Amino acid sequence: MKNIKYMSNDEIELTCAQMLDQYMDRIGAKSKILPSIDIDDFVMNYLGCTVVYECIAARSNCLGFASDGITKLAVSRNGRRREVLYDRDVIVLDKYLQTHGNESKRRFVLGHEAGHIITNRIYGNTAAYYNHAFDNEASYNQQLLLGELNIYETQADRISASLLMPKPIVLKYLETYLNDNKVIRYENYGISKYDQSMLLRIANEMKVSITAFMIRLKELDLIESKPLSFLAESKEVFPYEPL
Numbered sequence: 001m002k003n004i005k006y007m008s009n010d011e012i013e014l015t016c017a018q019m020l021d022q023y024m025d026r027i028g029a030k031s032k033i034l035p036s037i038d039i040d041d042f043v044m045n046y047l048g049c050t051v052v053y054e055c056i057a058a059r060s061n062c063l064g065f066a067s068d069g070i071t072k073l074a075v076s077r078n079g080r081r082r083e084v085l086y087d088r089d090v091i092v093l094d095k096y097l098q099t100h101g102n103e104s105k106r107r108f109v110l111g112h113e114a115g116h117i118i119t120n121r122i123y124g125n126t127a128a129y130y131n132h133a134f135d136n137e138a139s140y141n142q143q144l145l146l147g148e149l150n151i152y153e154t155q156a157d158r159i160s161a162s163l164l165m166p167k168p169i170v171l172k173y174l175e176t177y178l179n180d181n182k183v184i185r186y187e188n189y190g191i192s193k194y195d196q197s198m199l200l201r202i203a204n205e206m207k208v209s210i211t212a213f214m215i216r217l218k219e220l221d222l223i224e225s226k227p228l229s230f231l232a233e234s235k236e237v238f239p240y241e242p243l
Contacts (some may be wrong), residue, residue, distance in 0.1 A: 034169065036207045055094065129156070171222075176204055187227050
């Protein structure tokens with residue numbers, strides 16, 4: 001993987017916007033602002049990938065795998081560990097992601113693995129990727145940390161966020177629920193409780209986690225700091241509670 005290239009954030013935003021534009025055209029929704037992106041349909045019918053669910057046994061915290069058609073993946077079937085070779089561009093997600101309460105995480109991991117496939121195609125790379133959830137209680141050596149925190153994993157996260165939370169949809173939600181094109185964070189105070197409730201509602205409607213949504217707002221430079229006096233002038237003061 002030494003020669004694998006990576007995309008700048010601007011290139012990621014432009015590439016994802018172009019792909020989504022083509023995808024929207026295909027499904028007859030080019031001029032519409034959808035409430036959320038059907039990432040499953042995008043991955044399977046636009047990218048042409050196969051998505052399967054397994055009990056991944058590569059490591060206890062492995063949630064996803066993008067196959068290169070060469071690298072085998074350890075899975076558990078009927079209590080037995082097996083090394084399975086999947087075709088190239090098959091995305092394997094852990095069955096844990098199908099359990100109740102994990103839909104937003106499942107969608108983000110799927111977008112992440114799709115991100116690896118997209119960059120492989122752009123640069124003509126052949127590489128398999130594993131998606132590991134960070135475990136606060138696990139012991140990480142230098143090799144494991146480098147594998148999980150490298151530029152390619154960060155890049156795949158950015159692609160997933162760009163696909164699931166396109167800027168036009170985010171802006172439409174902010175205008176609808178906050179009557180503004182930015183989220184206001186008041187100095188030494190934070191985001192008002194009312195705005196927080198609206199942001200949580202937006203995240204739910206976009207089918208993403210509030211954490212992912214707040215990170216996306218920062219990526220898009222859609223959080224603006226203003227003095228506390230602006231709060232009193234513009235709206236009722238709401239108690240601040242961290243998201």
